[in-house]
Amino acid sequence: MRIAIDLMGGDYAPQAIIEGALLLARAYPEDRLLLVGLPQVKTAFPDLPDNCLYLDCGSVMAMDEDVRGLMRKKDSSIWMATELVKTGEADAVISAGSTGAQMAAATLLLGRIPGCERPAIATVVPTAAGAKLLLDVGANADCSPELLLTFARMGAVYAEQLLNYDNPRVALLANGTEEHKGNKLVREAYALIKGSDLHFIGNLEGRDILTGNYEVIVCDGMSGNIAIKSMEGAVAMIMQLLKQELTSSLKAKAAAAMLKNNFRNVRKALDQEEYGGAPLLGLSGISIVCHGGSSAKSIFSAGKLARKCHTNDFVNKLTAAFMAEPIQ
């Protein structure tokens, strides 16, 4: 397959992004990678593998740049990379840059699936019961109950097609598990999803996200973003505390050295890099959103996800699911 990669987006761009692209190029020599970046980046990486093609862009959408400016920056890396999918020159696009800009470019260039009012970002969560799905995690801060039902449908198709779950259990994220919990949005969405043909299991709380007794948790983009970033913050704090303690004395250092592999296993179980990307759901094309702090490994994982979406014909399956189950 052919993957367009925005080299300019992300905290460690272009270095980490290029390194991730090179990992992909070597792992999948049959693929073709279209690397979109500023001309000066190309000169820094003169020896690209044969299956990498470098394409010059003229500008970059900054992380905090107003998305409305995108229409005046059609030479930006994210616009040009997404355009390659629109024109059929690429099968997917990957970026770790401004999510707003990526979503705007994808919506404008690729279009939405009929029945999906607004795209969502779904993230795979490494839980105690395997990989599960949480959406939306940041694309839509304000949602309607109908939009949450759309997210529930998209999440269920994702869980079936890409995570291989049969009849995936769908839940809503709330401040309690009882039916009357949640804000007005959640309570209204509860009734809608309960009335649908989805396998709805009611409300779950923040602490349930990592237990994994569900396949899909649906929420508005602000709640989802708060949930994952709060968990990230907690993990970072514990790792920091452990590091302090385990280097606080010679004895601690010696014991910690004996546990090196054990700590590595813990880190691995928590490793978001393993999942490294999330497709924008609801668009007529594959656009993989990566964390701003993406490493080369994250980009590599995002590439594997793009391949999975492509080989599973995910977008067409999602479209078919929406055709079969029109929103009331």
Next chain:
Amino acid sequence: MRIAIDLMGGDYAPQAIIEGALLLARAYPEDRLLLVGLPQVKTAFPDLPDNCLYLDCGSVMAMDEDVRGLMRKKDSSIWMATELVKTGEADAVISAGSTGAQMAAATLLLGRIPGCERPAIATVVPTAAGAKLLLDVGANADCSPELLLTFARMGAVYAEQLLNYDNPRVALLANGTEEHKGNKLVREAYALIKGSDLHFIGNLEGRDILTGNYEVIVCDGMSGNIAIKSMEGAVAMIMQLLKQELTSSLKAKAAAAMLKNNFRNVRKALDQEEYGGAPLLGLSGISIVCHGGSSAKSIFSAGKLARKCHTNDFVNKLTAAFMAEPIQ
């Protein structure tokens, strides 16, 4: 001082609650504890210290019971314990039972501070930069921008009076730090708080909660609840993973034994029990909300918090602050 304690609320009630009360009774012999519980509980604990008085209640509000039923259960432990504050027989009430029932009882019996439309639950967060405040964490799933401004004012008074911060920095919880981030509620509250005389520092994300580069983070009750429970879930998962790894072999067990004190320090730094309770803010009286899963130690901490609120004359100071700064 005199503290009324609801013995019947909480996952480990009445055992853990009574044990917590006994810790308080012994630590502060000058205090008087009014223990409200069912008659059969009294018989299980016949030898109470002299400064504990047992008061029989006739019923209990269950955790998931509809709060509207409270008016028909004026013999319930939470109603009776709160009534002791109303009649002046107690200076504060503590409960680990249904938060909704506790809030309803407190609002009905103690009344609200003028200018505070609805009470909020503030929780103290153990951050890398000391104890900070997050509110609301569950009392109000649906909020108006004006209510978030009220929470900001109450949080600032709390941070000043009970956490000893000068000119506390107040932030909003959102899905990004830029001014345009957040949902409609957050964006409108941003303008209101920015226009107030509070020391407003803009938006913070979920991952910033534990860094502590603020004194007060304000949010609606659903977002706050999702944030703290997501962090709780992440901490629980890491602890579980560590436990698995550190007991996975004899070598690991031996090394882990050498690090016992270090792990204890990490657990201590993360220990919510140290904070153990949160006052309902905005009420004309002290009502301390405890986590449903409260241990004896949590109840003890909640008692210390009640003492701090009382000796600092917190409710009057909060009322005075609202008189001086009327809501526009």
